[in-house]
Amino acid sequence: MASDFVMIPFSRELYADIVRLSDGQLDPADLAHSTVMTWMEVLSFDEGAWGEGGDRWEEAAKKYAPHLLDERQRRLEEIVSHSRAKNKPLEWGIVSVPTGSEIRMSYKRNSHYAVVQNGRITDADGDFSPNEWAAKVTGGARNAWRDLWFKLPLSDSWVSAETLRQRARDQQRTGG
Numbered sequence: 001m002a003s004d005f006v007m008i009p010f011s012r013e014l015y016a017d018i019v020r021l022s023d024g025q026l027d028p029a030d031l032a033h034s035t036v037m038t039w040m041e042v043l044s045f046d047e048g049a050w051g052e053g054g055d056r057w058e059e060a061a062k063k064y065a066p067h068l069l070d071e072r073q074r075r076l077e078e079i080v081s082h083s084r085a086k087n088k089p090l091e092w093g094i095v096s097v098p099t100g101s102e103i104r105m106s107y108k109r110n111s112h113y114a115v116v117q118n119g120r121i122t123d124a125d126g127d128f129s130p131n132e133w134a135a136k137v138t139g140g141a142r143n144a145w146r147d148l149w150f151k152l153p154l155s156d157s158w159v160s161a162e163t164l165r166q167r168a169r170d171q172q173r174t175g176g
Contacts, residue, residue, distance in 0.1 A: 008032055041063055088119035092130050094168040095161070102151040104158060105137050112137045130161065 009024035010018075010028055018028045026093070040092040043057055061068045101116040125136065134142040146162040 015167065037065055039070075043070055085118055090116045090119055092161075093165065095164045096168075096174065097150055097164070098153055100153040103133070103136050103148045104151070105134060105147050108149075131149070 010032075010170065015028050018026055018031060040057070040061060043123070057146045059068065061072075087099045089099055097116050099116050099118075103116065103121055104113040105112045114128075114133060116122070118169070120131040121130060122128075128136060130144040130148055131142075134144040134147050145161045145165060149158040150161065151158050152166060
C-alpha cells in the first residue's frame with residue numbers, strides 16, 4: 001500500500017514524553033511538521049543556507065508554505081524602503097545634499113555643527129529643515145542660504161549653501 005507520508009522515527013519514550021508533558025495537547029507528528037515549517041521560515045532570509053540553490057527554498061516554499069513567499073517579499077520591500085529613507089538626501093530647493101554631509105554655521109564667534117540624515121539636518125536636539133536649523137542656532141530668522149556651510153562626504157573642504165545653489169543652477173542651465 002503506497003503512502004504519501006514518510007515515517008520519522010521517534011523513540012517510543014520521546015513520543016510518550018511529548019504527549020505526557022503536553023497533557024495530550026501536542027501530537028508529535030504535528031510538532032515535527034511545525035518544526036520543519038519554522039525551519040523553512042528561518043531559512044527564508046538566510047540566503048546562504050541553501051548554498052548556490054536558493055531557488056530550491058522558493059520551490060519548497062511554493063509547495064509547502066506559500067505564505068512565506070509573500071512574507072519574504074514584504075520584508076524585503078520593508079528593508080529596501082527603510083534603506084532608501086535612511087540614505088535620503090536633503091532636498092532643499094534645487095539643491096540635493098547627500099546623507100552624511102556635515103553642516104556648520106558660525107554665530108557669535110561659535111561654530112555649530114550638524115549632519116544630514118534621513119533627508120533632514122540632524123543635531124543633538126532633533127531633525128530640522130535648513131531654515132529651522134539656522135533659526136534654532138540663532139534664536140531667530142536667518143537666511144540659511146547665506147549662513148550654512150556644507151562638507152560633503154569624501155570632501156575635505158567646506159562649501160557655502162549659496163555656492164551649492166549656484167552650482168545647481170549652472171547644472172540646470174547646461175543640462176548637466
